[in-house]
Amino acid sequence: MLQHGIFHTNTGKSALYYKRYLWTKAIITLIASLLLVSTCTAIGSQPTTDVQLKAAFVYNFIKFVEWPADTFPNTNSPITIGVLGDDSFANTLSATVKDKTVGGRKIAIKQSMKARDIEGCQLVYIGSNNESHLSKTIEDIGNHHTLTVSDIEGFARRGGIIGFTDENDKLAIEINLRKAKESDLKISSKLLKLAHIID
Numbered sequence: 001m002l003q004h005g006i007f008h009t010n011t012g013k014s015a016l017y018y019k020r021y022l023w024t025k026a027i028i029t030l031i032a033s034l035l036l037v038s039t040c041t042a043i044g045s046q047p048t049t050d051v052q053l054k055a056a057f058v059y060n061f062i063k064f065v066e067w068p069a070d071t072f073p074n075t076n077s078p079i080t081i082g083v084l085g086d087d088s089f090a091n092t093l094s095a096t097v098k099d100k101t102v103g104g105r106k107i108a109i110k111q112s113m114k115a116r117d118i119e120g121c122q123l124v125y126i127g128s129n130n131e132s133h134l135s136k137t138i139e140d141i142g143n144h145h146t147l148t149v150s151d152i153e154g155f156a157r158r159g160g161i162i163g164f165t166d167e168n169d170k171l172a173i174e175i176n177l178r179k180a181k182e183s184d185l186k187i188s189s190k191l192l193k194l195a196h197i198i199d
Contacts, residue, residue: 126150
């Protein structure tokens with residue numbers, strides 16, 4: 001399981017940051033190894049944030065999901081990721097996928113506060129500000145070959161497809177396989193092996 005650990009120490013803030021830096025570097029190396037991709041987020045002198053790590057996950061998700069052929073208007077159409085209501089995540093994700101391609105397709109980011117504005121996106125990340133009306137949001141997005149992702153608690157159990165969860169202060173993912181099949185999405189076994197499956 002991919003995990004993002006939180007260390008507790010009494011030796012000072014610098015030691016805390018250094019341990020988190022080493023742990024985060026190991027985790028992103030593990031992502032690259034298991035998903036066969038290069039590191040998506042550069043690790044500098046400061047620890048990588050949770051938002052950057054989740055953005056790297058989202059970028060990797062699209063490499064291991066197969067959409068129906070008629071999802072894209074033509075062979076030059078980009079893979080469009082919609083971000084619903086989370087400006088910070090949209091900005092981080094834009095930086096993560098900048099100048100990258102998947103399957104020969106460029107990646108476009110579309111951000112909005114309204115579900116109807118991101119119609120036609122292949123992946124939609126639903127920000128936590130939609131939690132109070134999550135069912136309506138998922139209904140508005142529909143099953144139009146759209147991979148839904150969120151860090152809202154219990155997301156995959158509430159009708160979403162991929163949800164970020166915490167396990168003892170560590171990052172994990174849940175996948176609702178039934179919902180993925182309803183949206184005609186094929187998720188690679190390589191990704192499924194890293195997740196808790198909900199079916």
